[in-house]
Amino acid sequence: MSTLPTSRHDDRRRTFPPLGARSEATGTWWGGAWVTALEELALDPARLARGRAYAAGGHVDAITVTPGRITAYVHGSRPRPYRTQLRLRTLSDEVWEDFLDGAAEDPAHIAALLDKDLPHTLADRVDLLPGPGDLVPDCSCPDDGYPCKHAAALCYQTARLLDEDPFVLLLMRGRGEQETLAALTRRNSARMAVERHSPAPDLPTVAAREAVRTGARPALPPPFPAPERPGHPPAPPAMPGAPDPLALDLLASEAAARAHALLTTGEDPVAALSTWQDAVRLAAAHPGSGMTSTTRALYAGLCRATGRTATDLARAVAAWRQGGSAGLDVLETPWDPPAGPFDRARPALAAAGHPGFRPWRNQLSAPTSQLRYGRDGLWYPYESDPGRDDWWPRGRPTRDPVEALEIRPGADTAPDRPSPAGPAPYDLS
Structure with a gap:
């Protein structure tokens, strides 16, 4: 159950009421990646610590998220709050098409997004999360730190929004939630229509009666043909005490690739x-x-x-x-x-x-x-x-x-x- 207040938004503009004070760290891997991008950007660890304290103390007002921009007023030492922004590059239409294709290829990816989860493989497919230098802070305060403590506070609070709803990250990169889901629905419907109208493969079979009769049994049919490519593992849940989802995803993907190579070539490419x-x-x-x-x-x-x-x-x-x-x-x-x-x-x-x-x-x-x-x-x-x-x-x-x-x-x-x-x-x- 989400603990965020209900937000007012059109599909490409969402405004979240103040989140209030909270001291615990971010709870999802993508929220953690967001914080890491901030901390790698920072030139002064002391300002980061002040920003973390500002966020924990509830100094950040309502946060507005639009494509490429996060805006909020942050209260500092003066009576008047400072207007603070974080800018993030939006993705091109071509990159978005690649992201949507990747999500539609695997029903588990769509299910994960609907469950407010972000699979590692999907995020990494198009570098959805910010890397070092991708976040650009800006603030009306006189502090010339990069970032200043107000921008750092906004970034830490934004990580809380991402924890609750990864679609906030998609909006920062340029697409709204309903827009994304509609595009995924169209792709999924098209894929299902193709599958429904594709003729079933003509595979040799053995009648069940012949297979179980006593005496001489018919020879087994040849094995099914190998798939064109390895499958994708389902997105593992991030649960307290559970194994690292990245490690599970990597192990499952590696096992699928090795099994596919062994099936198609008869050799294990990494055994030696x-x-x-x-x-x-x-x-x-x-x-x-x-x-x-x-x-x-x-x-x-x-x-x-x-x-x-x-x-x-x-x-x-x-x-x-x-x-x-x-x-x-x-x-x-x-x-x-x-x-x-x-x-x-x-x-x-x-x-x-x-x-x-x-x-x-x-x-x-x-x-x-x-x-x-x-x-x-x-x-x-x-x-x-x-x-x-x-x-x-x-x-x-x-x-x-x-x-x-x-x-x-x-x-x-x-x-x-x-x-x-x-x-x-x-x-x-």
Whole structure:
């Protein structure tokens, strides 16, 4: 049962009366992700603490939510309250279509939304939750903090709205509740109509009477054909004391994908992987920048399980995205290649205007560029900042060392490496 007061709203404008004082933390994973986005934005932890106290003390008046904007008056130390806003980028029509398609594909997703629940896989499909830097605070107070305590208070109270109703998040991203449900209803009706009019597959069967008669029984029919793709698991409920919904969703999705691969190819694609290789594979399947809190939790869990650091995992993910298990082997295992392509690489690089590469085992290194020769016969490009022996995979491997060195795809999927004086690419603390 929702504890929020009834809100007055049209479909793209909702105004919630003041929520009053409350001290307990947010209660849903998406509300927690919202708070995390605020706390990663903050430059001053002290202002966050003041904002949290303002929210707990009921200093935030009625909150109005419209696409891309959250507005409220927040009471501070002066008699007149301050007008405070949080801005959040709305999603494009194309992204919304992708979100709605994903929700309509799985009846469990629609059921979860109707039950005021937000499945992890659905939120992550289009980066529905804000990442670092997505929230833009603004306040009429003279405080130049980023965010000020009034904007922080509004953000903490907004998390309470999200706890009670994830459709508030959809509205911030640009679509109202009734609008979203109507679009899902149309998609669901169209899908059901197609299923009703699709001819039933002509599958061989055995009559029940023949199957149970004594004596000689007929041969079993061949197995049903494999589905085109693995199914999606139902959204697990977030209940006190229950296992982590993200972990359950991940395990179920992994099991479905492995079962589908085994059914269609006869091979388990991850059976031969070590624990570390499998952890890198899992992390590489998730976004490498602007990660949601659920993905950060996955990275943190993988680091704890493997005893590796966040930088170790980020570097390994970059190598996996560059070349799968072969790319990870190139990152972690120097070896002595036979004469031939490796020996011809230095003259070829010099002829193309890239002299000065020093050989060491399967590596050719210059001050900021490096090529590593893999056991698969490919050259893997690496980069490092000037004066640092800190090599990170970049670009894609090719059989031509000059091409591998010079081509840098515009949509590089590798995570950014840490800056020389900065933190690891993923702050998992």
